[in-house]
Amino acid sequence: MLNRLVLFELKLYLKQAGFWIGILLFCALASLITTQRGSAFLYANSSYAITQTLLFISPNIIFLVCALATPVLLRDSQYKTESMIFTTPLDKFHYMMSRFLGLFFAALLVMFAMLLAMIVTSFFLDAKQIGPFRPHYYLSSFAIFIMPSVLLCTSIIFATAIFTKNML
Numbered sequence: 001m002l003n004r005l006v007l008f009e010l011k012l013y014l015k016q017a018g019f020w021i022g023i024l025l026f027c028a029l030a031s032l033i034t035t036q037r038g039s040a041f042l043y044a045n046s047s048y049a050i051t052q053t054l055l056f057i058s059p060n061i062i063f064l065v066c067a068l069a070t071p072v073l074l075r076d077s078q079y080k081t082e083s084m085i086f087t088t089p090l091d092k093f094h095y096m097m098s099r100f101l102g103l104f105f106a107a108l109l110v111m112f113a114m115l116l117a118m119i120v121t122s123f124f125l126d127a128k129q130i131g132p133f134r135p136h137y138y139l140s141s142f143a144i145f146i147m148p149s150v151l152l153c154t155s156i157i158f159a160t161a162i163f164t165k166n167m168l
Contacts, residue, residue: 002094002101009072009102018067022110026064027117029057034121043131045122051141053118058149065107065153073099073161096162104154111146 013019033053037044076082085095115138122130 001091002098005094005098006101006105009098010105012072013068013102013106016068016071018071019106019110022064022067023113026057026060026110026114029060030114030118031121033057034118035125037129044125044129045131045133045137047134047137047141050118050137051145054115054141054145057114058145061107061111061146061149062153062157064110065103065150065157068106068110069103069154069157069161072103073158074165099162100154100158103158104150107150107154108147111142111150115142115146 030053033056034044034049037049037053042049076085119133119135119138122133
């Protein structure tokens with residue numbers, strides 16, 4: 001049941017214009033920063049440069065999560081359908097967890113698209129600026145820095161939106 005609810009939430013996020021605008025903005029920002037990272041002393045696709053780029057972009061995750069969360073998390077209280085939803089046999093834990101996981105996975109999808117933009121951009125750089133391609137540099141930096149940041153931001157925004165039932 002939880003799987004179907006999370007897929008439903010993800011489909012809702014994929015229909016939002018904010019999701020696609022977030023992908024566009026984060027990919028453009030990542031591409032722009034990646035093109036400026038290479039030098040004679042540091043490869044643009046080195047682990048240090050990748051981590052530095054991700055850490056530069058990571059504070060903006062909170063704005064993305066706010067833009068994604070606001071319309072979806074508050075639609076039940078806005079349209080006064082909460083009482084009707086909670087009278088169905090749907091478990092409240094599954095309902096709230098599907099909302100949270102949908103938001104978390106949607107934000108991760110945007111960040112993963114940003115990571116792919118960094119990878120693609122590095123192939124268009126001058127050969128002197130890039131070293132050998134090592135995908136684990138990208139994936140380890142993503143797992144260590146971006147995933148916890150997205151989890152923290154998603155948790156804070158989700159809790160604030162659900163408990164206050166107010167536009168962020």
